[in-house]
Amino acid sequence: QRPMTPDEGRSGGLKSVTHVIAVSSCKGGVGKSTVAVNLAYTLAQMGARVGIFDADVYGPSLPTMVSPEVRVLQMNPDTRQIMPTEFEGVKLVSFGFAGQGSAIMRGPMVSGVIQQLLTTTDWGALDYLVVDFPPGTGDIQLTLCQSVQFSAAVIVTTPQKLAFVDVAKGIRMFARMAVPCVAVAENMSFFDGEDGKRYYPFGQGSGERVKQDFGLPHLIRFPILPELSEAGDGGRPLVVAHPSSPTAESFMELGAGL
Ligand code: ADP
Numbered sequence: 001q002r003p004m005t006p007d008e009g010r011s012g013g014l015k016s017v018t019h020v021i022a023v024s025s026c027k028g029g030v031g032k033s034t035v036a037v038n039l040a041y042t043l044a045q046m047g048a049r050v051g052i053f054d055a056d057v058y059g060p061s062l063p064t065m066v067s068p069e070v071r072v073l074q075m076n077p078d079t080r081q082i083m084p085t086e087f088e089g090v091k092l093v094s095f096g097f098a099g100q101g102s103a104i105m106r107g108p109m110v111s112g113v114i115q116q117l118l119t120t121t122d123w124g125a126l127d128y129l130v131v132d133f134p135p136g137t138g139d140i141q142l143t144l145c146q147s148v149q150f151s152a153a154v155i156v157t158t159p160q161k162l163a164f165v166d167v168a169k170g171i172r173m174f175a176r177m178a179v180p181c182v183a184v185a186e187n188m189s190f191f192d193g194e195d196g197k198r199y200y201p202f203g204q205g206s207g208e209r210v211k212q213d214f215g216l217p218h219l220i221r222f223p224i225l226p227e228l229s230e231a232g233d234g235g236r237p238l239v240v241a242h243p244s245s246p247t248a249e250s251f252m253e254l255g256a257g258l
Pocket of ligand 1: 029034035188223224225226228229232
């Protein structure tokens with residue numbers, strides 16, 4: 001796969017977007033959306049202009065994780081471009097803000113609709129657009145990679161040994177599409193007990209192995225943390241609710257590595 005030229009990679013509503021970041025995982029439920037959303041708000045806190053595109057048609061999580069006042073996407077009648085909604089200064093587009101019809105579409109239709117929603121949105125001038133990929137490495141993900149030139153990918157995984165094989169698949173997909181994987185986010189990596197000890201309920205080492213085997217520059221570990229899911233379920237990402245917590249610092253590290 002030949003890398004796209006900047007013109008090919010950033011057309012239409014994406015023409016003033018500098019970096020498009022893929023946040024991807026091979027399985028659902030590993031915390032991909034949690035990482036994507038907190039990463040986006042961290043970049044905003046670092047002073048960047050940021051948007052989030054929630055590309056998960058079947059299980060959009062963005063409407064739960066953030067609480068914008070306007071929960072329906074509007075179309076500009078003159079340009080016929082979709083206008084993102086906004087929460088805490090971050091622009092947002094999700095199928096969860098686009099009505100219910102998409103949930104019953106077949107695969108090939110879904111790919112087209114995702115591509116359309118991504119590229120016909122008027123994102124305006126952004127430093128970062130964070131794209132929360134649907135889990136897996138199928139047609140939908142490939143179409144996404146072909147519709148815009150991604151600057152970098154972040155792979156989200158959990159420490160279970162099984163996850164390694166799937167993660168490798170994800171990294172290879174991005175490599176084929178000439179997208180560099182810059183970081184692995186090992187989520188639910190550990191928890192700190194009240195006894196002051198750190199526990200690794202799913203074992204240690206798989207994130208490190210991914211980092212080593214694929215030469216990824218960064219490995220960031222995130223704990224199992226009730227606050228992380230409470231914040232997500234409550235419509236206020238953890239880094240917004242608790243900006244000076246240790247986990248918010250880990251998100252800063254992830255943001256700085258992009
Ligand atoms: P995915 O996007 O991979 O499907 P989500 O980000 O939606 O995963 O997370 C799945 C569930 O797990 C959510 O309820 C979320 O709040 C919770 N969760 C994710 N990461 C953590 C964590 N590190 N600690 C506690 N809960 C988490």
